[in-house]
Amino acid sequence: MSMEQFFTRLEERVSKSPVKWFAPLIEATHSFLLTPGRATRRGPFVRDNIDLKRYMFVVVVALLPVIAMSIYNIGRQAGITEFWPAIWKGLMVMVPVIVVSYAVGGFWESIFAKIRGHEINEGLLVTGILFPLTLPPTIPLWQVAIGISFGIIIGKEVFGGTGMNLLNPALTARAFLFFTYPGNISGDRVWAAVDGFSTATPLATAAATDGNAIEALRAGSMDYSWLNMFNGHIPGSMGETSTLAILIGAAILLITGIGSWRIMLATLLGGLGMASIIYFLAGSSATGMMSLPPTYHLVMGGFMFGTVFMTTDPVSAAGTNTGKWLYGILIGVMVILIRTFNPAYPEGMMLAILFGNVFSPLIDHFVVQANIKRRLRHV
């Protein structure tokens, strides 16, 4: 029996059995193992080899350096100095979170695919890994399950499924946990994967100080030097700590053309620009966030992780090229404004991106109107 026959029979049996709600999962496995092999009926008669599976797979590949660094760093932050034991610790913490995220996500995707009569969308591949990376290593697994359920149902499926969603599902999931269980995920404190340890995040440290932000960063129990924060030798959400690993991922996304360079650059410019304006207007006597040099924003909190992997989600971002610039700049500016002027949220990236998501249809609307006006003017 060939693999194709095996799956065809399995799909038939499952679709008639009480567990028919999971038929889409079997179909999805089938189509992951074997290409559909359907032929073109109309021109163009040849088609590019890329499909959404490859597309999402590349994003996952781009996340691998981040995941690797994250696993190592979880162990290190738990106080394990040797390499392999640190890795082991990291795996023990991270793998269950990822498994729960994918399993619960897959459960909901399968049910909605069955209701809507379509196949499971590959977007889950990315959502299911992005979400865990935004969580602290101490996150309870039941919260992971609730979070991803909220992200997929409210963040995506109520809008009509992948492609129709307004918000990034992974960030929606995180935002849900952030507001419902602030004791476990709040932005001002972080945990390492050992009992009872928690410390202020770099951003919270910089926001809380009455003196110069850089000095405060170096003075606490953690050495929040720029280089340490760039390399990721700091506690934090699992995926956000190592700017270095994120930049490798960014390079993969840009070389393959999967991530929008416009959005990444615009967010970077928006953030740097806003931070520079504040920094230079505040002057040398400034304290707290006002005294934080612009480049520090890039290595602190979720700025780079969000810029590279979250703002570029092609569904929730602006779709037009001009719109992508505006969308990125808006997010970059918003992050810095939230971080600097809103004491309740020292980390601003999640809210800034969700804010950008909400505005992206409006941004696109104006770009489309401009296109229409150009055409009318020509007449």
Next chain:
Amino acid sequence: MAHFKVKRGYNIPLAGEPERVLVKGTRPKQAAVQPADIRNFRPQVEVGPGAAVKVGSVLFVDKKHPEIRFLSPVAGTVNEVVRGERRRIMRVVVDAASGDDYEEFPKYSDDEIKRLNWEKVQSALLQGGLWPTIRQRPYSNIAALEATPKAIFISGMETAPLAADPNFYMQGLKADFQSGIYALQHLTEGKIHLSVAPDQQDSFDGVDGVEQHTFAGPHPAGNVSVQVYHIDRLRAGEIIWYISPFDVARIGQLLKNGHYPNETIVAVAGPELEKRQYVKTISGASMVSILPEKLDDDEQRVLSGTVLAGTNASLEGFIGFYDHTVTVIPEVQKRRLLGWLSPGFNLASYGGTFFSSLIRNKKFVQNTDINGDERAFVSTGNYEKVMPMDILPVHLAKAVLVEDIELMEKLGILEVAPEDFALCTYICPSKIEFGEIIEHGLTLIEKEG
């Protein structure tokens, strides 16, 4: 004369270019004229099986405008009228006799052609069966009889993959082309624009009565819509006409010789064909007369036209009314294991997600595999990169999907044809059929308007 450099676009790296060799094809035993090749067209068949026809005898006419006639490209006997779904007439097939017997039409010298007027040229083209070679935009239908086009566009270049190069097959036809231009001059008060490739234009140099332009850049620089967009953009309410350079030469031949010009040249191309060359044959000739006998229909897909804008033909089919390329590509044979995971040194792709993107200028054997399942729109930003007009492909397609006619028109659907979206469909990771969507939009507007 103007030079245009088209920056956005893409040349699909498909192997199997035709060699620049022209051979005389074997005389086809059958030829056909296919109403299905003509957009938005309902034929009234004038002959039945068994009827004797000459070269230039009427096979069918336009039901709405019986003056628009389609003529037999061979002398012989009508074999059958082939019908498809819902009894739609697909083609009229004629068995060719051994000799050529021509219907006679009026003859003119070049000087006489120059002195003709609108009515006389129109009636000569209608009678001589070449009126349908002129098409119009918006919509790509046969030129309307009472229309006054603001200009006529001729694309003397092709940028689609494996397409026949007009500069090659127009060699030696300059005099006929020139006569055709003299005739076309009576049909518009505007200009006749001829666009050529910068390095391939000697077949068109020095032609009188045209405004010559060069277009450099990747596909779709050779598409009429792109040329119109750059030279004299279509405004609301305006129409333009367009015609292929070969058909301009045929108009010249018709008027000068008084016979229906039934000869054509097609490029036979495809990655797995042994002989890829230009063949001189009869228009509407059977595919078997120009393709190798041992070709297996199950393994190879025979297309009339290019891989982008052509139509399914099969080995039992015929060359399409407007086509100068016959493309043969391998049929997809099997489902591949873990296709999305393969490194892809041999897999063509627009973006950089396969290792093949590291090899410059490599051409690939590509088959009919869609290479994926249809998914929701993902705004990759790549569609805009292959659309050299101020058109927003995703927004236009979405306007069609919700059937918002006003928005479609505002977003410029009347400036485009489905073929202009072939590259969007090609590169789409969600496997969206842009061409089908655009065609649906245009049909909708025609019906409502």
